[in-house]
Amino acid sequence: MKDKIKAIFFDVDGTLYSHRFHDIPESTKETMIKLKQQGYKIGISTSRCRYETKNLPRFFREFPFDAAFYDGGALVMEKDQMIHKAPIDKNALKKLLQMAEKDQIPLRYSTVEGDHFAYPCDWQIKDNFFKLYLNMPIVKPYEGEDVFNVLAYPKTKEHLEKIYSMHEEVNIVEHGDKTMEITAQHIDKSKGVAIMADRWNLTMDEIACFGDGYNDIEMLKYAGLGIAMGNGKDALKEVADIVCDAIDDDGIYKICRELQFI
Missing domain, CATH: 3.30.1240.10 (Hypothetical Protein, Haloacid Dehalogenase-like Hydrolase; Chain: A; domain 2)
Structure with missing residues (x-):
């Protein structure tokens, strides 16, 4: 699995960002830094619009994400470049x-x-x-x-x-x-994954996605490896390949260690 996955996308709220502490867990920060050092492409996939990420912690705002899907997959950016947008009719x-x-x-x-x-x-x-x-x-x-x-x-x-x-x-x-x-119509987070996979010349088998909510279901189904947070919705866990521990129990860190991503 370690050699297969090339890119990892994370939902934000309830996956990277804990509403309990209004912060990203320290173990998750450590994991993200190590993933970048290992050469993985790292992206976020959120239903927040860009404006709604301005008050997220400094670590998030300064992290060098390779891509970001905002508005539930309707707005796709690679670094600071907008590469796809799908407004509502x-x-x-x-x-x-x-x-x-x-x-x-x-x-x-x-x-x-x-x-x-x-x-x-x-x-x-x-x-x-x-x-x-x-x-x-x-x-x-x-x-x-x-x-x-x-x-x-x-x-x-x-x-x-x-x-x-x-x-x-x-x-x-x-x-x-x-x-x-x-x-x-037909826009969800999986569309952003598909766009970036094509742009980076990756197959879906080379992409892992983390999420916790109902709007992550299609993304986890579409990814080569779909990982649901332990604090996630039951409907998401049913379609996931793996269920890790909850966000506040170092879930991302533990599963990335188990899968030898870091």
């Missing part, structure tokens, strides 16, 4: 926004430069958002920009069903915490 987006405004479903949307709430929303949503990301989108009506990722917060089963009615126009992931993540 604007007709579908306008339909979603009109539905949300009519039914008062809070929406946060992200662009290349930032993230915004489409309409004023409850303080509970703002509070939970800040606890996760340590930043707060401002309220700004949509003005026709390219949008790469939407978070919807349905309040009722009817709201949920209305959003799911758009499943043929957009990609939808339900996170199980009254949050729905919406990207362009």
